[in-house]
Amino acid sequence: MERLRRVVAMAERIAHEAPRRLQPLYQHSVGQARGHLDVISRFGRFPHRNPVLGRASTPEEVEYLDKGDFVHMRRPPPPGRLAEGKAEASGGEAKPQDGKIVGG
Numbered sequence: 001m002e003r004l005r006r007v008v009a010m011a012e013r014i015a016h017e018a019p020r021r022l023q024p025l026y027q028h029s030v031g032q033a034r035g036h037l038d039v040i041s042r043f044g045r046f047p048h049r050n051p052v053l054g055r056a057s058t059p060e061e062v063e064y065l066d067k068g069d070f071v072h073m074r075r076p077p078p079p080g081r082l083a084e085g086k087a088e089a090s091g092g093e094a095k096p097q098d099g100k101i102v103g104g
Contacts, residue, residue: 004037024077035071039064048072 011033015026039046047061048070057065 001037001040004033004040008033008037028074028076032071032074035074039071 008030011026011030015023015030018026043058043061043064045055047057047064049055050057050061050065
């Protein structure tokens with residue numbers, strides 16, 4: 001558990017230092033780290049691995065599995081959100097240039 005807590009702390013520090021345009025991506029990474037810590041804190045293991053490892057799931061794990069919101073399946077923000085952040089970071093408006101949006 002201590003290792004996972006350190007991962008969360010490192011992810012938070014790196015996200016804080018990341019360029020503004022990349023913040024959505026880094027905040028997603030922080031969420032991933034926190035999500036893994038939450039699952040391990042709650043169950044002591046990753047319940048989605050139970051079938052592969054031949055383990056029986058507890059009723060609480062079955063409820064979690066039925067929801068299907070697995071941390072490792074969460075998608076990062078789409079690239080468009082990163083481009084929007086670039087315009088904000090430059091302090092200008094996003095402008096079309098050769099069919100692409102670039103910061104002003």
